[in-house]
Amino acid sequence: MVTYDSILKNIQKHLVLDQEEIDFFTSLIRWRRVPKKSLLLKEGQLCRHLNYVHSGALRAYCMDKKGKEGTIMFALADWWITDMYCFLNGKRAMMQIEVLEDSVIFQISKENWDRLLSDQPKFEKLFRILMQNAYTREQLRAIERLSLSAEERYESFLAKYPVIASTVTQKQIASYLGITPEFLSVIRRMAGGKRGRSRD
Amino acid sequence: MVTYDSILKNIQKHLVLDQEEIDFFTSLIRWRRVPKKSLLLKEGQLCRHLNYVHSGALRAYCMDKKGKEGTIMFALADWWITDMYCFLNGKRAMMQIEVLEDSVIFQISKENWDRLLSDQPKFEKLFRILMQNAYTREQLRAIERLSLSAEERYESFLAKYPVIASTVTQKQIASYLGITPEFLSVIRRMAGGKRGRSRD
DNA sequence: CGTCTATTTGAATGTACTCAAAAGCGGTGG
DNA sequence: CCACCGCTTTTGAGTACATTCAAATAGACG
DSSP, X not given: OOOSXXXXXXXXXXXXXXXXXXXXXHHHEEEXXXXXXXXXXXXXXXXXXXEEEEEEEEEEEEEOTTSOEEEEEEEETTXXXXXXXXXXXXXXXXXXXXXEEEEEEEEEEHHHHHHHHHHOXXXXXXXXXXXXXXXXXXXXXXHHHHHSOHHHHHHHHHHHOHHHHTXXXXXXXXXXXXXXXXXXXXXXXXXXXXXXXXTO | OOOSHHHXXXXXXXXXXXXXXXXXXXXXXXXXXXXXXXXXXOTTSBOXXXXXXXXXXXXXXXXXXXXXXXXXXXXXXXXEEOOHHHHHHTOBOSSEEEEEEEEEEEEEEXXXXXXXXXXXXXXXXXXXXXXXHHHHHXXXXXXXXXXXXXXXXXXXXXXXXXXXXXTSOHHHHHHHXXXXXXXXXXXXXXXXXXXXXXXX
């Protein structure tokens, strides 16, 4: 029913694998169905797994002391997601990972991840590339946060992640952009006004 | 005069190298003295090198359309710095890297970096770890930006990077935190006031 | 010593937030 | 199938946090 095609294709964008390596890799992962609204990771838990999203939608977020949510990332099909810092360092999670739509994920445990990297160092390259992509993405986000207005960040988000934008709520987008949902609503009204007027 | 000890020690925190690997690695890097106030990388240039700071201080920043600077990162002794996205993808730099103090750096060109990774895949692990550290650092920065006030972000910066804080100007710290130097000055006055009053 | 930039200070302004309430929308059970 | 419930989105008024601009002061460097 659920095959490893998606995750293997994702990996084989970066590595050439023989059958033995494929078998070893697949022996280390397990697939899980996770229902909408469930929490894949709760704050304070140990984060034991790295997750690949086969289908569905997840969101990682954290709470500030006033209870306001800050969305750290979204993960749709073909994305990897975990609380990376806690996964790597065996610390308790600072974030929660919430299931936005019924999803199917592949999980690799920290133990198996360590085994994968020590037994098959070839996979170092895969994770080097995934980490460098994640790094450059976060750095670009920091740059946009420093140099763009809330409205420009919203436009940039729509342009970069149109599929996410049409999957998640505005409240969630607002918490990713670092603004309130009320203010995002104002931004959308203003932007709509601009476009509307330009057609006169 | 300048030895490879510092960079080799940095690498050997993550990898065990034999003499041949050390020789190969050092054959791929060159050291450079760079004077204060010079630009190691200019916006629009191709970013051809990954830099390791042996001594001194560098800063990466970008300009928004109003000419306001946003500091992306600082790099003191024993840090790695480049415009990673452009280094990896051969794009023109979006950021500038400025020399804050007379510095000595080790550079590895993109060509040599590619060669290093293909000839000595062992180094994949090194860069996987450097990338994952950079990623988790940027992610934490995003979290703080989402959930902390300007004053709290400043306190966190002081706690995390005391050496940087005492090396660079307040203007530069402000541009890293995403606030104006005037407002940072107000924050410092208020914080000083708090500490002062608490001694009454 | 003079120049240049960083830092401080204050007033006026603007951007984004809080709070409250109404409207919209989706899901669920009767 | 419809009515209700809960959550999201919109709207507006008042407010707070942070910016801009201008000017004075302090520091660093040649």
